[in-house]
Amino acid sequence: MKTFPSSFPHVVVVGAGFGGLRAARRLAGLPVRVTVIDRNNYHLFQPLLYQVASAGLSAGDIAFPVRSALRRQRNAGFLLAEVQQVDLTNRRLLTSAGEVEYDFLILAVGGQTHFFGQESLARHAFGLKTLADADGIRNHVLSLFERASHESDPQRRAAMLTFVVAGGGPSGVETAGALAELIRLGLSRDFPNLDVSGSRVVLLEAADHLLPAMPPDLQAAAEKVLRAKGVEVRLGARVDAYDGQVIELANGEKLPARTLIWAAGIRAVELVQNLPVEHGTGGRVRVLPTLQLPGFPEVFVIGDAALLEDERGKPLPMVAPVAMQQADTAVENLGRLLRGQPLQPFHYRDPGMLATIGRNQAVAQIGRLHLRGFIAWLMWVVVHVFQLIGIRNRLVVMINWVWDYFLYERALRLIQSPPSTSRLSGQEAPQAR
Amino acid sequence: MKTFPSSFPHVVVVGAGFGGLRAARRLAGLPVRVTVIDRNNYHLFQPLLYQVASAGLSAGDIAFPVRSALRRQRNAGFLLAEVQQVDLTNRRLLTSAGEVEYDFLILAVGGQTHFFGQESLARHAFGLKTLADADGIRNHVLSLFERASHESDPQRRAAMLTFVVAGGGPSGVETAGALAELIRLGLSRDFPNLDVSGSRVVLLEAADHLLPAMPPDLQAAAEKVLRAKGVEVRLGARVDAYDGQVIELANGEKLPARTLIWAAGIRAVELVQNLPVEHGTGGRVRVLPTLQLPGFPEVFVIGDAALLEDERGKPLPMVAPVAMQQADTAVENLGRLLRGQPLQPFHYRDPGMLATIGRNQAVAQIGRLHLRGFIAWLMWVVVHVFQLIGIRNRLVVMINWVWDYFLYERALRLIQSPPSTSRLSGQEAPQAR
Numbered sequence: 001m002k003t004f005p006s007s008f009p010h011v012v013v014v015g016a017g018f019g020g021l022r023a024a025r026r027l028a029g030l031p032v033r034v035t036v037i038d039r040n041n042y043h044l045f046q047p048l049l050y051q052v053a054s055a056g057l058s059a060g061d062i063a064f065p066v067r068s069a070l071r072r073q074r075n076a077g078f079l080l081a082e083v084q085q086v087d088l089t090n091r092r093l094l095t096s097a098g099e100v101e102y103d104f105l106i107l108a109v110g111g112q113t114h115f116f117g118q119e120s121l122a123r124h125a126f127g128l129k130t131l132a133d134a135d136g137i138r139n140h141v142l143s144l145f146e147r148a149s150h151e152s153d154p155q156r157r158a159a160m161l162t163f164v165v166a167g168g169g170p171s172g173v174e175t176a177g178a179l180a181e182l183i184r185l186g187l188s189r190d191f192p193n194l195d196v197s198g199s200r201v202v203l204l205e206a207a208d209h210l211l212p213a214m215p216p217d218l219q220a221a222a223e224k225v226l227r228a229k230g231v232e233v234r235l236g237a238r239v240d241a242y243d244g245q246v247i248e249l250a251n252g253e254k255l256p257a258r259t260l261i262w263a264a265g266i267r268a269v270e271l272v273q274n275l276p277v278e279h280g281t282g283g284r285v286r287v288l289p290t291l292q293l294p295g296f297p298e299v300f301v302i303g304d305a306a307l308l309e310d311e312r313g314k315p316l317p318m319v320a321p322v323a324m325q326q327a328d329t330a331v332e333n334l335g336r337l338l339r340g341q342p343l344q345p346f347h348y349r350d351p352g353m354l355a356t357i358g359r360n361q362a363v364a365q366i367g368r369l370h371l372r373g374f375i376a377w378l379m380w381v382v383v384h385v386f387q388l389i390g391i392r393n394r395l396v397v398m399i400n401w402v403w404d405y406f407l408y409e410r411a412l413r414l415i416q417s418p419p420s421t422s423r424l425s426g427q428e429a430p431q432a433r
Numbered sequence: 434m435k436t437f438p439s440s441f442p443h444v445v446v447v448g449a450g451f452g453g454l455r456a457a458r459r460l461a462g463l464p465v466r467v468t469v470i471d472r473n474n475y476h477l478f479q480p481l482l483y484q485v486a487s488a489g490l491s492a493g494d495i496a497f498p499v500r501s502a503l504r505r506q507r508n509a510g511f512l513l514a515e516v517q518q519v520d521l522t523n524r525r526l527l528t529s530a531g532e533v534e535y536d537f538l539i540l541a542v543g544g545q546t547h548f549f550g551q552e553s554l555a556r557h558a559f560g561l562k563t564l565a566d567a568d569g570i571r572n573h574v575l576s577l578f579e580r581a582s583h584e585s586d587p588q589r590r591a592a593m594l595t596f597v598v599a600g601g602g603p604s605g606v607e608t609a610g611a612l613a614e615l616i617r618l619g620l621s622r623d624f625p626n627l628d629v630s631g632s633r634v635v636l637l638e639a640a641d642h643l644l645p646a647m648p649p650d651l652q653a654a655a656e657k658v659l660r661a662k663g664v665e666v667r668l669g670a671r672v673d674a675y676d677g678q679v680i681e682l683a684n685g686e687k688l689p690a691r692t693l694i695w696a697a698g699i700r701a702v703e704l705v706q707n708l709p710v711e712h713g714t715g716g717r718v719r720v721l722p723t724l725q726l727p728g729f730p731e732v733f734v735i736g737d738a739a740l741l742e743d744e745r746g747k748p749l750p751m752v753a754p755v756a757m758q759q760a761d762t763a764v765e766n767l768g769r770l771l772r773g774q775p776l777q778p779f780h781y782r783d784p785g786m787l788a789t790i791g792r793n794q795a796v797a798q799i800g801r802l803h804l805r806g807f808i809a810w811l812m813w814v815v816v817h818v819f820q821l822i823g824i825r826n827r828l829v830v831m832i833n834w835v836w837d838y839f840l841y842e843r844a845l846r847l848i849q850s851p852p853s854t855s856r857l858s859g860q861e862a863p864q865a866r
Binding site: 040041042058059060065067068071077079080097098126127130131132133135136137138139142143146147149150189190191192193415416417418419420 | 473474475491492493498500501504510512513530531559560563564565566568569570571572575576579580582583622623624625626848849850851852853
């Protein structure tokens with residue numbers, strides 16, 4: 001692990017997502033040494049994960065090495081490790097790379113897919129939270145088209161070409177829209193002899209409207225655009241079980257489909273659920289208004305892992321702006337602790353909401369302003385592309401988009417095998433083709 | 434499988450590499466229906482595979498979907514399948530997607546890594562023939578740097594940072610040069626507290642010179658450039674065994690290293706080795722000068738799978754230009770068969786040889802012209818970039834290179850987990866971090 005020349009207090013930031021990376025960078029201004037720990041060596045730009053799943057972008061376009069992001073910051077180092085346990089009493093972490101002691105801890109570990117304890121879903125449905133999820137979905141969808149192209153049984157073929165997304169939040173809406181366009185604009189040309197019109201993209205939402213956090217007019221607009229793109233929107237539809245072949249809905253209906261993408265819930269990771277403190281819905285840790293862990297003033301919890309209510313008593317949403325603003329407040333309060341000043345409570349400044357539906361439509365709510373259509377989509381592009389860390393990523397993402405937009409030539413429709421490993425490379429070597 | 438409106442003869446092309454894809458495209462002009470079969474849905478631009486292994490390019494930059502390449506060709510379809518057996522007598526293929534009958538067959542299945550029967554190598558060394566190999570090497574090398582950054586034992590750390598490439602042909606030379614630059618220019622900045630000068634890139638070659646097919650002055654030039662880039666070139670060094678920890682050389686020397694990349698041999702794939710005909714070195718099939726399989730005039734074998742001597746009795750090399758020129762001759766002869774004309778023998782027009790050594794040096798031999806240094810590298814860039822199929826790939830590859838060249842900001846240094854699979858996605862979901 002990196003050692004620093006000073007005897008400054010050691011701040012450990014767990015998680016290199018939006019919250020963790022922002023906190024690490026802000027800590028550059030304090031007299032501390034910083035270690036960022038993540039189980040991946042990259043920061044993942046989660047809002048564009050659905051683009052990797054739908055073959056629009058490749059992993060390298062939305063993932064950025066943490067070490068590059070921290071390179072110019074003298075007081076920060078990185079440790080690639082999985083944190084297995086937080087020992088709050090002794091102020092240390094048990095990790096896959098050994099023990100790490102801390103003076104201050106910022107927990108920014110994010111969330112994971114929540115299958116609500118339904119074992120059949122956890123086993124057969126895809127989550128959409130990690131690069132492995134996204135690569136898996138892309139491989140799976142493209143492989144099904146290949147298999148369907150020489151499947152003679154019409155019922156089996158129909159099930160192969162039925163792609164179901166559960167969850168009508170921004171992630172589910174974006175994924176369903178992107179899949180519909182991948183099929184309609186991309187795969188229909190790749191498979192001229194396959195009746196692609198037999199394929200379906202179905203979006204299931206348990207409530208009676210999409211995008212629950214959006215105002216009703218934009219909810220309706222999103223639904224209309226999705227339907228126009230060929231997505232079957234099913235409201236009031238709750239998934240009971242899935243065996244990899246047939247989705248069972250709560251009303252008894254059976255939907256044969258080889259693909260279920262689960263975008264219907266996020267919960268805290270086990271590391272957070274196991275903390276010996278009070279938890280709220282989804283296993284999130286209830287924090288003080290200062291973002292400190294009750295009873296442990298040296299520990300801050302931010303982002304999806306933390307549960308805090310807004311002025312109206314509503315839990316803050318699990319979105320990037322909350323995590324990033326909380327990073328600012330946590331670092332500010334950490335500095336105040338060092339200087340012996342009183343801490344400040346967190347106040348969320350809501351920047352609004354954006355959800356894109358395919359490559360030229362979106363809905364956006366910014367304060368009282370409601371936008372839809374192409375204008376909202378342009379705003380979405382600008383906001384997301386410029387949020388991406390690193391000019392190089394921005395350039396490649398923009399070229400991919402421009403290319404996509406004009407030619408719909410998705411050269412990323414690759415079905416990739418898992419990487420060889422040292423131990424297995426010989427066994428996995430090509431045997432024949 | 435694609436069905437065609439005509440009752441034209443069915444030509445099956447197995448393999449979508451340089452030879453197979455070229456043959457398929459040339460067949461556009463003949464009154465036949467064409468099916469290309471490959472176990473991957475993409476054409477792999479193998480000459481740049483070492484760039485993916487050394488984190489310079491991503492998979493999407495060097496792989497291009499076969500269906501996109503064939504989209505405008507009315508008489509051609511694609512089948513994603515692994516060919517398990519060629520039934521020459523009944524003119525049919527047994528594949529993972531069922532039986533496929535043919536009237537004419539073009540076998541262009543390429544080669545695979547040849548470990549010369551050394552089980553320990555096959556088990557512990559990386560080949561460099563597939564995208565999975567390249568992704569595996571990149572993950573492995575970057576992970577070793579991460580582990581070395583918190584390894585306290587100096588001997589273990591040294592073994593982690595010793596990267597050995599076996600084989601002094603173009604592939605080995607390019608890989609060793611690219612790894613040395615990745616470490617010296619990229620990782621040294623990512624790991625400021627790790628003594629990167631303790632890392633080694635070792636190139637082992639059994640003969641007493643590199644690049645055996647090159648003239649002696651270029652062999653010497655390549656060796657000099659590699660050494661200047663920090664590669665330890667060891668000539669007359671033959672690998673006996675490798676257990677994943679220590680490489681044993683034929684002279685008894687032991688070289689502790691966690692990484693061995695095997696670029697020392699290519700042989701025919703099992704499908705070709707199992708054909709009931711005469712085989713040459715490396716299991717290649719001995720073909721007639723017309724590229725037909727002896728006794729089976731409807732079967733052509735081209736590229737790495739085929740063995741044919743040049744005018745001086747030397748076997749033609751296993752390189753892309755041979756495969757592509759043989760594709761032209763095979764299709765020409767297939768057309769002559771259809772028209773009842775006499776067939777023509779294959780003549781190889783040697784376009785010369787190119788090998789790059791890092792990002793600004795190369796050696797090239799074109800007829801009597803011998804080039805080295807930056808000029809040769811520029812030629813290498815132009816030749817390879819413009820050979821890439823598809824404008825999009827070209828654009829992205831060029832941007833990556835320009836970026837690399839000026840800033841050495843390798844944003845692709847990602848350690849990626851294997852993609853989730855439908856069955857396992859739940860189990861592979863994040864458990865903690």
